[in-house]
Amino acid sequence: MLEFTNKFKFSIFKSLFSKGEEDVESYLPNNETASFVLTVDNIEVGILKCHSGEWSFKYSPSFKDKISEYRKIIGFSDLEKVYQSNSLWPFFRTRIPGLKQPAIKEIIERENINKENELELLKRFGKKTITNPYILIIQDT
Template identity: 65%
Template sequence: MLSLLKKLFSKGDEPVITHLPEEENATFELKVDKIKIGILHCEHGEWQFKYTDEFKQHKDEYNRIIGFPDLDKVYKDVTLWPFFQTRIPGLKQPEVREIIEKEKINVENEAALLKRFGKKTISNPYELDLV
């Protein structure tokens, strides 16, 4: 029984390699308690994250996001950071596969997956809204 559950909810033995397509352009707001914590943006094959001025005003009330210690830095990377990757569920889950097939989502496009599945996660209280 346990092995069946592991198979259903695992991210897979042969992981799908996701990437950010060069032509993809999207902006997300990361929020908690109605406070805009930061902006995640992608374009030209690169991810960017920065904290908002609103969060900087509340910096003593909330922890900084793991992997993003500097309030004033614009973080840039071609790889989506683990904090955001965890919002994408295991692609082998039957319900997830059904949604992907029904909505014709490209499973290799991490921005498309984040748009569809990234709003909430059980791993933290933050919400990620597409703007």
């Protein structure tokens, strides 16, 4: 029975997150900029930005002051570093749901969202996730 359960869980995960004919590779457009505040328990954890086709993340001073009460985010171990990447880190990427889901497809079509644009997808779907308690709020740019 356990083997069936694990296979079943894997097939659900695979169907939601694997690359299929409905999924596309996403990218961050070079000409778009945005800034997000990541919070937990009403404390600003850090700032996620995109600019010129690159993502950056940096912890905020208010989070550094409370580090004894909270854990650092997996993949972001240095409180002083400005992290940079041309692709969205898994911690943030998990906030974008599988594009094969019928409800997500409907939202993308109805709101005319470019499903290849990583920034558009994060803006629309990234505020909350069931995988962690953090909230991602877009700032006015």
